[in-house]
Amino acid sequence: MAIQGSIVASILLSYLVAACYGATFSSLQNTLVVTASPQAGQVLKGGEDNITVTWSLNNTFPAGTDSDYKTVKIKLCYAPISQQDRAWRKTEEELKRDKTCQHKIVAKPYSPSTNTFTWTVQRDVPTATYFIRAYVHNSADKEVAFGQTTDSHKATNLFEVQAISGRHVSLDIASVCFSAFSVVALFGFFFLEKRKAKASQKS
Amino acid sequence: MADIEGSPGSSMHGVTGREPVLAFSVASSTVPTDTTAKFDLPVDSEHKAKKFKLFSLANPHMRTFHLSWISFFTCFVSTFAAAPLVPIIRDNLNLTKSDIGNAGVASVSGSIFSRLVMGAVCDLLGPRYGCAFLIMMSAPTVFCMSFVSSAGGYLAVRFMIGFSLATFVSCQYWMSTMFNTKIIGLVNGTAAGWGNMGGGATQLIMPLLYDIIRRTGSTPFTAWRIAFFIPGWLHVIMGILVMTLGQDLPDGNLSALQKKGEVAKDKFGKVLLYAVTNYRTWIFVLLYGYSMGVELSTDNVIAEYFYDRFDLKLHTAGTIAATFGMANIVARPFGGFASDYSARKFGMRGRLWTLWILQTLGGTFCLLLGRANSLPLAVTFMIIFSVGAQAACGATFGIIPFISRRSLGVISGMTGAGGNFGSGLTQLLFFTSSKYSTATGLSYMGIMIIACTLPVTLVHFPQWGSMFLPPTKDADKASEEHYYSSEYTEEEKKKGMHHNSLKFAETSRSERGSRVVSAPTPPNSTPNHV
Numbered sequence: 193m194a195i196q197g198s199i200v201a202s203i204l205l206s207y208l209v210a211a212c213y214g215a216t217f218s219s220l221q222n223t224l225v226v227t228a229s230p231q232a233g234q235v236l237k238g239g240e241d242n243i244t245v246t247w248s249l250n251n252t253f254p255a256g257t258d259s260d261y262k263t264v265k266i267k268l269c270y271a272p273i274s275q276q277d278r279a280w281r282k283t284e285e286e287l288k289r290d291k292t293c294q295h296k297i298v299a300k301p302y303s304p305s306t307n308t309f310t311w312t313v314q315r316d317v318p319t320a321t322y323f324i325r326a327y328v329h330n331s332a333d334k335e336v337a338f339g340q341t342t343d344s345h346k347a348t349n350l351f352e353v354q355a356i357s358g359r360h361v362s363l364d365i366a367s368v369c370f371s372a373f374s375v376v377a378l379f380g381f382f383f384l385e386k387r388k389a390k391a392s393q394k395s
Numbered sequence: 396m397a398d399i400e401g402s403p404g405s406s407m408h409g410v411t412g413r414e415p416v417l418a419f420s421v422a423s424s425t426v427p428t429d430t431t432a433k434f435d436l437p438v439d440s441e442h443k444a445k446k447f448k449l450f451s452l453a454n455p456h457m458r459t460f461h462l463s464w465i466s467f468f469t470c471f472v473s474t475f476a477a478a479p480l481v482p483i484i485r486d487n488l489n490l491t492k493s494d495i496g497n498a499g500v501a502s503v504s505g506s507i508f509s510r511l512v513m514g515a516v517c518d519l520l521g522p523r524y525g526c527a528f529l530i531m532m533s534a535p536t537v538f539c540m541s542f543v544s545s546a547g548g549y550l551a552v553r554f555m556i557g558f559s560l561a562t563f564v565s566c567q568y569w570m571s572t573m574f575n576t577k578i579i580g581l582v583n584g585t586a587a588g589w590g591n592m593g594g595g596a597t598q599l600i601m602p603l604l605y606d607i608i609r610r611t612g613s614t615p616f617t618a619w620r621i622a623f624f625i626p627g628w629l630h631v632i633m634g635i636l637v638m639t640l641g642q643d644l645p646d647g648n649l650s651a652l653q654k655k656g657e658v659a660k661d662k663f664g665k666v667l668l669y670a671v672t673n674y675r676t677w678i679f680v681l682l683y684g685y686s687m688g689v690e691l692s693t694d695n696v697i698a699e700y701f702y703d704r705f706d707l708k709l710h711t712a713g714t715i716a717a718t719f720g721m722a723n724i725v726a727r728p729f730g731g732f733a734s735d736y737s738a739r740k741f742g743m744r745g746r747l748w749t750l751w752i753l754q755t756l757g758g759t760f761c762l763l764l765g766r767a768n769s770l771p772l773a774v775t776f777m778i779i780f781s782v783g784a785q786a787a788c789g790a791t792f793g794i795i796p797f798i799s800r801r802s803l804g805v806i807s808g809m810t811g812a813g814g815n816f817g818s819g820l821t822q823l824l825f826f827t828s829s830k831y832s833t834a835t836g837l838s839y840m841g842i843m844i845i846a847c848t849l850p851v852t853l854v855h856f857p858q859w860g861s862m863f864l865p866p867t868k869d870a871d872k873a874s875e876e877h878y879y880s881s882e883y884t885e886e887e888k889k890k891g892m893h894h895n896s897l898k899f900a901e902t903s904r905s906e907r908g909s910r911v912v913s914a915p916t917p918p919n920s921t922p923n924h925v
Binding site: 277278315316318355358366370374377378385 | 487493531539544615627628635832
């Protein structure tokens, strides 16, 4: 009786612990096959070019693996080279703290057959090297599986995005105009006052 | 009762007590009022105000005060405007941690030189044009942010904007032409503290502007550039206000007046010599680097730190970061007040201990801030850190006027430059390399603050002692007059150049604390109980 009780207690405890601890990346199974339209090394233009993502369940896994899969979230993720010297893009084991994948492409309900989605690279995506990863969430919105376009070392099949500069000709012109006004106003006042002072001295 | 000599109530002890060191107004009896002058405030013989009326815009004194501190505030806003927007800028320009760190160093380095030059500019053109020239010539540099497209450009623009921090010098210079020396400490301290607030206000203003601009439909990488136009316009507006509403001197402008100075012009070389050869100058240059310097460094890194470490929204991180800089509104004057209050009982020793305590407190909480893992704890530690560091700035300038009378200007300038140098150094050491995280950098900075505050124990005045040692036993050397007139050679003393210093030495006797020898009791009073 006591042993049964302690087993139940330890099961409950481990469930609690698992629930409290964030899911870690290494606990996820790589069960999705994800491919994307950009070739390795291709440079996409922010705001202009499209990415077509295709994903499906890897059929080599036993049936029933996807029993608790609910939604799929596709994200644009930084490759290691773009994470160097940039701690705000660091990869962490604990998924809640992981900053590798910061740009959401799409979230779709899970279906084991082939899915596709075409996405225009948004204008706030920075210039960097990327790959694409899909996270599978269960009904409790917790990550349970993933798939990505690159290998486990994140070294193959990477592509680049060239971001918009954010500059505009109208901004540049406005900037020059206000700067010129500032300088002209300053020297204008200065010489005007000097002349007035000279005039008042003479009179 | 009172007419019986020696009875209670008849003693003259303390009646001629020392003047208050921190005062909102100078008692009329100590400085003669010029009654012929028609100004809003009571003025002295040079027409400098003897009273400080905060909520007045009267020409020329209070108007100058407000124009001056708001100009300085504006320059702080633009110098640190990039800091709260770094999470967006770093993505737009593809910056690395070292790019961001180096730009932060650059933003405070420019003014080391511009502050040194500004003194001469104010002498030549007057403080009004000194301020106006700087603020309007740095407006184009602020507008230049719209052109930036690389790490190098970002660094260059932040460097150029940083030159505008020299408005500190024009601000203090302008105050000293308008306010009597007895209240100049409070006036300058308030102006400096409120100007420094700009570093905090900008952390609120810029994310707010960015949010508003984004709501009108701009993409992030354009919105931050547009946001920079607002500080730029502030520069232009303040420059025009300074030129049209301000005047150099209480009686008018420099170019229209023929000013005959009463004070004999001192030789710059001599003034510099006595500043540089006084070891206390260098200790305070170091110390200010770890009170003002760390304040500037923190202004540059704190918003990004909260954004990244605690996953906050940009304007939330900005709001928290703003409380750091905004604490200046009370913290810096509080430091000056604490210094003066401790001096009443303990004299200069009290001032030195106050400075050490405040600055070490700041350092301790900076260390703890880096270690804090929860948001409420981090914010609490940050606020205590800010009060400690900023109060230490105020307390520093409670001591600086006593280091030297002859070279006060140069020592103040060097100390100010030391602040910027300390900022550049701490940013370079702790927030530029990827070797350690920002959190670790903050902790290390806290340790360095504590270590670099220890030299204050070495500051010794022969007439007042130091933190641990009493004043020198040599009766000759232990006088204020000896200390302040030792800055003049015998020849110069013969010319009477040291008279102002002697006058100052007399008033500085207040730094003996409660040991002040009050006026001698009247000769014909006898104590009640012999």
